[in-house]
Amino acid sequence: MDTTISLQFLGAAGTVTGSKFLLKTQGKTILIDCGMFQGIKELRLLNWENPPFNPQEIDLVLLTHAHLDHTGSLPKLVQLGFRGEVWGTDPTLDIAEIILRDTGKIQEEEAKQANENGYSKHHPALAFYTLKEVDKTIRQFRMKPLDHWITITDNLKCQFRYNGHLLGATFIELEVNGKRIVFSGDIGRTQDWLLHAPHRPTQADVLLLESTYGDKLHPNEDTKARLKEVVTHTLSKNGSLFIPSFAVERAQALMYLLWQLKKENELPNIPIILDTPMGADVLKVFYQSLSWHKLSAEETLQMCQDFRIVTSYRETWEIIDQRKPKIVIAGSGMVTGGRILTYLSKYLEDASTSILLAGYQAEGTRGRDLEEGAKELKIFGKIYQVNAEVFSLEGLSGHADQKELLDWLSDLETPPRHLFLTHGEPDALAGLQQKIKVQLGWESHIPTLLEQVDIQL
Structure with missing residues (x-):
């Protein structure tokens, strides 16, 4: 029986953003993830290019999880004519709706602000997509269960497997005539404050493996103690602490740690604020998805009571x-947009201010600039001096490190016949490729953007 597949790497190839993989097999054309490119301008410009395929010919989109670099181009795909279904787990699609609505609103507001203030090179400045286009996209969402094979055709089926990293996140297995294709998505930590350990694949004839931290081991630091240390230092200056945060899972993990410190009387009685409308909406999904994380309903409610949750821009x-x-915990996590920019425009030049980076900062983002010691930042078209102190909290990373990635492979009964390393910057990809070769003896390939491979299994 013919088992031929065609794979094209339309994103997350040589970079960590824009996850998008085109699979053709058994007469079906399937897109696994449909992410937005973030980071350096060269990557962001790719979002505006028409895809190298006809969106009307896509039969199905499968989502590993809801982050913008895995879902952010869905409205564009729909705008260009995609009319098929978008499959994902319940929390993934709930959170994707929140993220896409929030992002659409921000893009509309930023385009309006740029046009009013004249600081865009484009006349007029346009939103990448609008809320109206998000509404169309959400109508194509179809929620699917975990650990259940779903028939696509007689010889093609898929299932979603728990992957940690983010509420609702999965790796995706497709079976074609008994051959297994695995898309790792983003793999979570073995030990996470809120989420359970990722499940592991047992079979993979073809495997696409993320490599975000492929050349690194996360520091063995006491995350809660480090957070307390930064808070205490900031208060000794009579200053305020601003934590740019991803609204999904990272914001909730920070809330959990601050709540724990407060319960243990390790924090003074100062305002603790969650200012990300998206993060507040995600808290509702946490409450509705108790089997996906470690908190009880009661703990989720108690945690929220210790925070001022902002509901309006006036606030x-x-x-x-x-x-x-x-x-203040505010979006976005890489300081690329959202409420954190408003705070920093007023507090960045104050030496009593502290900024705590609590996650991966992609190349070309303001977060990476701060991490690397930038002396100034451009916000809303204006240059601000960085007089604030900048700290990092690496223990909250939602991505598996090199050791955890290798552990995730350890249940495979046989080596993959084809192993592709994706979703990493060049050093991370090369580091993981070398480690896999030395430790496991497996060959792997690092695809380039738009590369296409045809595989006979």
């Missing part, structure tokens, strides 16, 4: 005007 400005010490 953001009220908080900005209150110059007393405070802790």
Whole structure:
């Protein structure tokens, strides 16, 4: 029986963003993830290019999880004519809706602001997609269960497997005539504050493996103690602490740690604020998805009671005007947009301010610039001096490190016949490729953007 597949790497090839893989087999054309490119301008410009395929010919989109670099181009795909279904787990599609609506709103607002203030090179500045296009996209969502084979055709089926990393996140297995194709998605940590350990594949004839931290081991630091240390230092300056955060899972993990410190009387009685509308909406999904994480319903509610959860932009400005010490968690995690920019435009030049980076900072983002010691940042078309102190909290990373990636492979009964390393920057990809070769004796391939491979299994 013919088992031929064609794979094209349309994103997350040589970079960590824009995850998008085109699979053709058994007369079906399937897109696994449909992410937005983030980071350096060269990558962001790719979002505006028409895809090297006809969106009307895509039969199905499968989502590993809801992050923007895995879902952010869905409205564009629909705008260009895609009319098929989008499959994912319940939390993935709930959170994807939240993320896409939030991002669409931000893009509309930023385009309007750029046009009013004249700081865009484009006339007029346009949103990548609008809320109206998001509404169309969500109508094509179809929720699918975990650990259940779903028939696509007589000889093609798929299933979603728990993967940690993010509420709802999965790796995806497709079976074609008994041959197994595995898309790793983003793999979570073995030990996570909120999420369970990732499940592992047992069979993979073809495997696409993420490599975000492929050349690194996460530091063995006491994350809660480190967070307390940064808070205490900031308060000693009579300053405020701002934590740019991904609204999904990372914000909730930070909330959990601060809540624990407060319960243990390790924090003074100062305002602790969650200012990300998206993060607040995700808290509702946490409450509705108790089997996906470690918190009980009661713990989730108790945690929220210790926070001021901001609901309006007017409230953001009220908080900005209150110059007393405070802790603010605000989106976005890489300082590329969202409420954190408003705070930093007013606090970045104040030496009593602290900024705590709590996750991966992609190349070309303001977060990476801060991480690397930038002396100034451009926000809303204006240059601000970085007088604030900048700290990092690596223990909250939602991505498996090199050791955890190798552990994730350890249940495979036989080596993959074809192993592709994706979703990593060049050093991470090369580091993981070398480690896999030395430790496991497996060959692997690092695909380039738009590369296409045809495989006979």
